[in-house]
Amino acid sequence: MTSQQLQNAIIGAIRQQVPEGKNLADEIAGVLSLSKNGVYKRINGTTPLSLEDIAILSQHYRLPIDKILYPKAGGFQAEFSGFASKSSSFQYLDILENEIAALKDETDVQTWYVTVGLPDFYCFYFDSLTIFQSYIWERMVWGNGEWQKKNFKLDISEKENILTKTRRLVNHYSHIGTTQIWNEYVLDNTLRQLLYIAESQLYDDENDLMLVCKDIGNLIEHLSEMAFAEKHFKPNGTPPCNAAKFSLLYNNTMQNNIFIFMKNKKRKEVYSILNTPNFIKTSDPEITDYIEGVLDGILKRAFPLGQQGEKYRQVYFGKLRARLRFYTEKIKAALSQQNSVII
Template structure:
């Protein structure tokens, strides 16, 4: 393959990284500090890229040069935000999540696949009490805010105001995406353990706070059950205006790991969860083909309970409700 052809293929690959509402030539011109005419000549392969330009474009779009040069390598390129030199705050984490969802929703054809270990935060964010508890838990126990040492959780604290605003925007964007989720009955357990731990540690300002959280969690599960029943994305039983499809599978053998797979037009992405809150993403075609094949296999070995399977759906959600009720009785 001659250099001009390789360069043209490189730009074709870059085009898949550019949101549909943006023009590749304008982005290239801006990144390289050149005219649009010069950018066009590079894109068409009429003018060769120098190594500095190649490095700049590859770094900006997070493209693997191994893949570009057809090098045989077992390496898979992942990208992710957190670095040790830049401590993550709750607001920066939520803002990053918002940005990812905005990017996904900029594509006409899109679908999100979620292999759950925990109830997705998009659901907790729908109920203020659960959202505040999760924000407190993340800030205190995961992000280690010094300001929360020795501080008890209380509802309605002004420190959650900025988070609430971001959470509502995140919820709205999540419900603009057709979604497939694979659940296990244990997917609720991490939230239950967090409530139980904080209660036993005396970290609630009121003795009734844990009871209220159990009640709100049961309310949330009822809403998710309704969403599964009608097979349409909902926010607290209010269907999306576009009635976007929602599929819920139950797998009794496999507890997921919070892996996210996304289809955006002809692009596939995989997001792997790490360090509780964070994700690493890749566009590597071979890796994504493997992950999507694995997800497809899991769905085939799971029970679809959205839209159909009323008996199985009732059994699944009743088991989770009983689990919540049993925890509440121990208070």
């Protein structure tokens, strides 16, 4: 690769990231603190990019320089949220909010969410589910030492701060239109975690566990209402006129996929969940094209659960209710057994 080819590739990679309606030269001029004329000379190749220019642009736009230099090397560049040091749910929620807040203003983005586990955003609709998820993250995902000594309970000192952040996060997320593809086991991971807490006696008050079960039931009913309305909206409400799209499809043959695929006219991005709730994010063309192909295959075997899918919707949410009843009985049995031992 010649120096001119490298410069063209760098400018091309930046061009893909510049929002529609914004001027490429203005963007680069602001980053490099150069005059517009100086930037135009770099764009057309009259003036070569200096090593300092390349370093600044690479850091600002997170350019995959290795991929640009060696396009056929077989690797790809990605960001991993797990590398960011987190000592609490607050820090993770801040990372998540930064990602979601940036997306909600991009009106031309199409988003598909493929998952075999319930997206955390919907747990945030109910306080008990939010606190339960925070406990799972702190104790079982991040291994926070302080939380290893704590049992699960809903009344925690961090409660209001966590709920404030998650409510703001839900507000951002509700402005993002999505097409989601789930299987019938999306609740199982959360329900198994509840059962584990019950069987391991990692709780202070069994009523807290039963309230989480009850709110999972409330969430199922609300998700059914959203699927019918094909809109995002909060429980006990109605979709506002500007509500974002919520298109839910059912595919029970897909593998254990959990990813978000996003695209607009200029770029594609993939978020892949790794060690929930952490995620890998990449815009590498080979990866995004591959995932788009995977998505196409999943969509071909998916059934819509919206207004045109009344039969499938009734069957699907009936299965979710059955899964909840099954696990609720197992949780009650575990609690009853422990109570009999205590007596």
